[in-house]
Structures are given as structure tokens and as C-alpha cells.
Amino acid sequence: MSTAHAPSVSTAPHSRALLSGQLAALGVERGGVLMVHASLSAVGAVNGGAGTVAAALREALGPEGTLVVPSFTPENSDTSPQFRATVHGLGEREREAVRAAMPAFDPALTPAPSMGRLSETVRRSPGSVRSAHPQTSFAALGPLAGHVVADHRPDCHLGEDSPLARLHELRAQILLLGTGFGSCTAFHLAEYRVPSPPRRTYRCVVGGGGGSRWWEYEDVALDDGDFAELGADFERSEPGAVRTAPVGSAAGRLFRFPAAVSFATGWLPAHRGAQGAHI
Structure with missing residues (x-):
């Protein structure tokens, strides 16, 4: 009696050539500007890991293309969800100890661990440049990298004086690679473009004068809690x-x-009130 076997599924690691070809087939524009949000665990095993994924993206873009990733650092803020999660259940003295140990943001050195392996790979790559915002910086590689990250005003997270506005002007593409629309940073620019957006206070640690200090500023109250729903409506x-x-x-x-x-700027006023989450 013969036994039927299910067809085997290849578990071989993905190569740079395969990924680059798939990116080109998807429509990544050669010579264009591309912002990427990626989950490398979703991409699967890759020969060479995050470095190979970054190389495949740059290969698909070509030598005239520019690759951009978020390199946010909520870890240096006491108004962020990360801080609240870290100190949850701690007493006042322990909370202050955590706060006192937070390092100042340094665009050349501060890692962005919550942004994932691809973001950190791009940030640390030779030739990479990074915007100067102490909480919501971006890192970029390519001919237009300097233009994208320049003049990121420290009291403007993701608005008209941030890399998002430059990317909008450049008609950049956005790639969600194994992530959902909940990760789509571009939607935040729309939050600045709706009439009278709610605002709130932020705090973070910045450097200067050989030391560090806490800096407090006001900006739009950012909220990505409904971005998955927004993205689903956009796609549909x-x-x-x-x-x-x-x-x-x-x-x-x-x-x-x-x-x-454009879609988000019309969608947001019709679907949310004046609340804002914290970054």
C-alpha cells in the first residue's frame, strides 16, 4: 500500500537576488525615494540577515535611489508608552531612578531598538545620515538622503518641518514589508494637516554643553491607534x-x-474626536 506525502515546502533562506527581483516586480521605482517599515521576522530566513534585506532594497532602487527608515527613540522620553510600561508598578523612587538613567539623544550614536533590525542596519550603514529630532528621527541612504533629513525642527515630530513633508514633496513610495497599516508613519503627516489638531506636551532628554538636560515642548498629539482601520479603508x-x-x-x-x-487628511476628521495618544 502506498502512502501519500504532502508536497514539501522549501525552507531555504531567501537570497538578495530573489528579494531584489520581488521588490522590482512589486513596483519599487528605480531611482526613486522609498520609505520602508519592515518586520524581518515576517520576511523569513535570509542569507545575511538584515544586511541582505537592506542591500536588496538598495539594489531595487539602483544607485540613484534613496532609502529611508524611521529611527525613533521613545526610550529617552518620560511621556512615551515605553516609559510608562517600564515603570509600571514601580514606586516613586524607582521611577525617578529609571528617569535619571535615561541617556541624552545623540543622532550619531543613539540606537533605535524599537524600530527593528532593518532600521538599525540602515542607520549604522556607511554613508547613512539621520535627522536631528530627539524622538522621531529618520535615517536615510542615497543621493537625496541629506535633503530628506535636513532641518527636522526639534519641536515638530512628523509635520511640515520633518522628513515626512520632504518625502511628500518627492512623491516617495512607501513599502510596508511584513507590517500592517498600523505602522504607516506617513499618516501622521495628515494629523498636522487637519483643521486645529489637538496638541500636548512632550519631554525627552537632549544633549548639549557636554552634558544632558530634560527638554519640554508642545506639538500635535499623535495617535496611531486607528491607523490599521484607516489603511484598510484607504486600500479598499x-x-x-x-x-x-x-x-x-x-x-x-x-x-x-x-x-x-491625501486620503488620511480627509478620513481623520470624519472618524476621530480630539483625543491623542502619547509618543
Whole structure:
């Protein structure tokens, strides 16, 4: 009696050539500007890990293309969800000890551990440049990298004086690589463009004069709690705006910055009140 066997599934690691070809087939624009949000665990095993994924992205973009990633640092703020999670259940003395141990932001050295392995790989790559915002910086590689990250005003997280506005002007593409629309930073630019957005106070540790100090400032109250719903409506309501295809073992979504921001600017006032989450 013969025994039927299920077809075998290849578990071989993905190569740079495979990933680059898939990115090109998805529609990554050669010579363009691309902002990426990535979950490398979703991409699966890759020969060479995060470095190979970054190389595949740059190969798909070509030598004239520019790669951008968020390199946010909520770890140096006491108004962030990360801080609240860290000190949850601690007494006042322990909370103050955690706060006192927070290092000042240094754009050349401060890691961005919550942003994932691809972001850190790009940030640490030779030739990478980083914007100067102490909480919501971006790192970039390529001919337009300096232009994208320049003049990121320290009291403007993700608005008109941030790299998001430069990316909008450049009609950059956005790639969600194994992540959902909840990670789509571009939607935050729309929060600045709605009428009279709610504002709040932020605090973080900054350097200067050979030491560090706490800095407090006011900015738009950022809230990504409904971005997954917003993105689903964007994808459903704008046929053809979002291209989808596998990249490695992950689902890839590719779309234009202006299309996403334009849709979000109309969607947000109709779907939310004046509340804002904390970053």
C-alpha cells in the first residue's frame, strides 16, 4: 500500500537576488525615494540577515535611489508608552531612578531598538545620515538622503518641518514589508494637516554643553491607534493605489506618499474626536 506525502515546502533562506527581483516586480521605482517599515521576522530566513534585506532594497532602487527608515527613540522620553510600561508598578523612587538613567539623544550614536533590525542596519550603514529630532528621527541612504533629513525642527515630530513633508514633496513610495497599516508613519503627516489638531506636551532628554538636560515642548498629539482601520479603508477605497505581492515570506504593500496622506487628511476628521495618544 502506498502512502501519500504532502508536497514539501522549501525552507531555504531567501537570497538578495530573489528579494531584489520581488521588490522590482512589486513596483519599487528605480531611482526613486522609498520609505520602508519592515518586520524581518515576517520576511523569513535570509542569507545575511538584515544586511541582505537592506542591500536588496538598495539594489531595487539602483544607485540613484534613496532609502529611508524611521529611527525613533521613545526610550529617552518620560511621556512615551515605553516609559510608562517600564515603570509600571514601580514606586516613586524607582521611577525617578529609571528617569535619571535615561541617556541624552545623540543622532550619531543613539540606537533605535524599537524600530527593528532593518532600521538599525540602515542607520549604522556607511554613508547613512539621520535627522536631528530627539524622538522621531529618520535615517536615510542615497543621493537625496541629506535633503530628506535636513532641518527636522526639534519641536515638530512628523509635520511640515520633518522628513515626512520632504518625502511628500518627492512623491516617495512607501513599502510596508511584513507590517500592517498600523505602522504607516506617513499618516501622521495628515494629523498636522487637519483643521486645529489637538496638541500636548512632550519631554525627552537632549544633549548639549557636554552634558544632558530634560527638554519640554508642545506639538500635535499623535495617535496611531486607528491607523490599521484607516489603511484598510484607504486600500479598499482607492483601487490600484496599493500594490501587493510577496517579498520573501512576507506580504509587501507599496503605495505613494501623497495618495496615503491625501486620503488620511480627509478620513481623520470624519472618524476621530480630539483625543491623542502619547509618543
